[in-house]
Amino acid sequence: MASRPRRSRLCRALLAALVVASVAVPVSGAVRPAGVPAPAPTVPGLLPAATPTALTERYAATRADIAAAAGVADGHGDGKRADALRVMADPARHFVSFDGRGGGRAVEVFGDLSRADRIAVLVPGAGMNVDNYWRLRDGAQALNRELGDRSAAVVWLGYETPATVSLAAVSSERADAAAPELRAFLGQLKSVKPAARTSLLCHSYGSVVCSRAAAGLEVADIVLYGSPGVGVDNVAEMHTWAAVWAGRGGNDWIADVPHVRLELPTVEVGFGADPVSEGFGAHTFDAGSGGHSDYLEPDSVPLKNIARIVDGRTPDAPHA
Incomplete structure (x- = not known):
């Protein structure tokens, strides 16, 4: 019969494997983009004044940085990256910051930030980068349309997301590194839009980033x-005075992730309590019957409820 310490080690190893498998297997085949060279950005990271003139100038300058990165990607022989960047450099797009190095980082505005009195900041999860940025654009556009006038949706791809199939995707290290960057951005946004009602929308691994930045x-x-x-046991441990909401689609594979947090020799894996559980203490909302990537689908139940939250209204409760 195995000794108690040995059984404990075996159980911990099994649980760790379950956490990794639960996150990795449903999206196997996703990989990080190959390193593609890009010039350093010429536009400073600080937000300009939120006036039409200042924003127009910033969007134009950032567009030039994106176009320059597309040219370098072409020269490197990476047509996929170059094509993605050319789409991002469209004159109708409104990027306030961009850095094409590595997987790429970008912050894009949908709507008129100068007039917005409601702002939603979207923080994406694992596997997001410049090559598949269109996924973020589609969701942000749908949300901004749902919100209507005097609103803005801001995509904050401001950190190096972990590869979807990786140990990094089940540890908080990337989130710990990202949290100060998110806090700094939100501080700048508050300084240029002090009266706006701002909501932080956090998908998948992005919820870990938000939790780390929440205090x-x-x-x-x-x-x-x-x-x-999100790496804590309950809302109180997030140390936030914001209203914390949680929702999960009926066919989201993330429901099968074991809610454990394990200290391994070199890393902690797993994120602990389920945010939609009663014990976590979040307000819950009806997130419909969709899958992991369906929360911001046009006309969907979760999109409408998330928009209600951003508006300061009460969303529909989950069905019993």
């Missing part, structure tokens, strides 16, 4: 959707 943030809401857990 003291001046935001009205933190919305966790498709979350594997």
Whole structure:
């Protein structure tokens, strides 16, 4: 019969494997983009004044940085990256910051930020980068249309997301590194739009980033959707005065992720408590019957409820 310490080690190893498999297997085949060279950005990271003139100038300058990165990607022989960047450099797009190095980082505005009195900041999860940025664009556009006038949706791809199939995707290291960057961006946004009602929308691994950044943030809401857990046991441990909301689609594979947090020799894996569980303490909302990537689908139940939260209205509750 195995000794108690040995059984404990075996159980911990099994649970760790389950966490990794639960996150990795449903999206196997996803890989990080190959390293593609890009010039350093010429536009400073700080947000300009939120006036039409200042924003127009910033969008044009950032567009030039994106076009320059597309040229370098072409020269490197990476047509996929170059094509993605040319789409991003369209004159109708509104990027306030961009850095094409590595997987790429970008912050894009949908709507008129100068007039917005409601702002949703979207924080994406694992596997997102410049090559598949169109996924973020589609969701942000749908949300901004749902919100209507005097609103803006801002995609914050401001960190190096972990590869979807990786140990990094089930540990908090990338989130710990990203949190100060997110806090800094939200602080800048508050300084240029002090009267706007701002909500933080956090998908999948992005919910871990939001949790790490949450303490003291001046935001009205933190919305966790498709979350594997956020690395704390309950809302109180997030140390936020924002209203914390959680929702999960009926066919989201993330529901099968074991809600454990394990200390391994070199890394902690797993994110603990389920944000939609009663014990976690978040307000829950009806997230429909969709899958892991369906929360911001046009006309969907979760999109409408997330928009209600951003508006300061009460969303529909989950069905019993």
